[in-house]
Amino acid sequence: MSQLTSKELTFSYANRLILDRISMELKAGEVVVLLGANGAGKTTLLQSLCRQLRPEAGTVEVAERDIKLFTRRSLAQNIAFMPQHENRQSELTVHDVVSLGRTPHSGWWMPFSKHDREVVEESLKATGLSEFRRRRITQLSGGEWRRMILARALAQDAPILLLDEPTAGLDLKYQFDVLDRVRRMAKERDLVVVVTLHDLNHAAMFGDRLALLFNHALIAIGTAREVLTPSLIRQAFDVSVTVIDHPVHGTPFVVPMYPTCGDIQRVDTESGTTVRDD
């Protein structure tokens, strides 16, 4: 059964088409990476999937039920969305903010239960934030802040997780850490995870399926091998690449071919010597 489905999803803003008839079916336990150049519509798609934006045509269904029929709260119990930006100007602590992830479950008045507190602790631990719990969010670095909102999304404990650039601004260790953790959670808890990433090689390693947006439309969705081809990448990003196999993991590995500038050398594959393109 498809857990999250979009059918002919279309969105425009100020008469400008942003999403053009996007149809996808995502299954539980699956990690789908959204790829596309800046402005291709990745964030808009994520926001439409969780009713942050109202599409002008088409539908989104969670467990085969139109999301328009959900209340805000029940939608939040089903979909956790990690935004790229949010207001950081409050004196709340890391623990306060992560605890707010339990709001869809506890409601407006109920004090947090023992289970709520345990989930919050787990999420803090999973993102390596346990020792930051008392720190004010105004004092966090960009990377720590991003891990905190990821922790909050995890604390929301929803079957569908939409992550908008969860690795932006993180150093390499935490990029791997976050992606690895999210992937493991998707498998263990049978979650649907949709995540936008910029790094094609992370996408290849981390995603079960990759969805490529270009010109506001979905031009490919499939395994890394199906989507990460030089021609599709050239079409979507307007760059030349070559795709090789990852020497250790065997997954497709995208190697950019840098535009030939006078001072950039390349290796002549036949002779093995370094040549200069002039």
Place this chain on the structure above:
Amino acid sequence: MKYPIVPFAIAFVFLLALAIVSLVSGAVSISAYGVLEWLFGFEAESLTNTERTILMQLRLPRVITACLVGCSLGIAGVGFQGLFRNPLADPYVIGASSGAGLGVTLAVVLGFQASFVGLSGVALSAVVGSLLAVTVVFAIGSVGRGSSVLTLLLAGVAVSSMINAIASLLMYLNDDSVVVILAWLMGSLAGNDWSIVMATTASSLVGFAILWSMSRPMDVFLLGDVTSESLGLDLFRFRILLVVGSSIATAAAVASAGIIGFVGLIAPHVARRLVGPRHLWLLPMSACVGAAIMMVADVAARTVVAPAELPVGILTAILGCPFFLFLLKSRKETQDGAS
């Protein structure tokens, strides 16, 4: 700090002490010992009958009203600062003050005489005026997709300016009523009796109940619209409830004391320093701080030029403004230090 018991205990003792000072001081000074005896239900033989009447009929209702007005302004301040996510917002930025002012002006000019649960026609018009102004601001500010905080703030400024102009025009055309209107606009706690205490208690309790029940959503709302929605908050319903709760609290204050500035602005700032930003504790603490400011201002209003009396609204502004600037400066310094 899980339960901030210490700040609340200190606030409680402080308020009690202020209340006693407030009961003791005034045009006729009454001994503190007698007041204590009287308060705690003893015979209080040291007090004369006149003193007892002054305490019961004049000072106690006045102290309680001051306390309630301060509480209401304190929580309304938290409500509006939360709604605008702006520490400079206060009950009057959204147009409540101007609306009340126009209500008062109209009531005086037209000689409106009705009364309801102990509130005079002028007080009622102030309440209706402030609620109408807030409704208009909210209706204009929330038109269109994703009513932003900035739109609401700008709508508040624009509507307030227009309402103020209309009120000024009315005063200009009816210059014989200007003194009465101005006295009201400057804010005063004089002449409040038990019926007003009851009405103020009821409305401030309703305002407080509405806002306090929303403490968690108000925490969520701090994080922005997108995050609030993704955490299950129905923004439209939330904003309406927040405006209703804050307006009821503002109306409670305006109806019994006229227009009193700065308390709603300062109390939340002080409270935030004492108990942090979580609304579960911030709201009651802001109520305590508001009450304390009002009582201090009221004692000053009664004693500075005794036996005459100053409008308490003028004093809150005179005391409040430098204090607020001090807060702004120290806030800027902490931010500079952090960056």
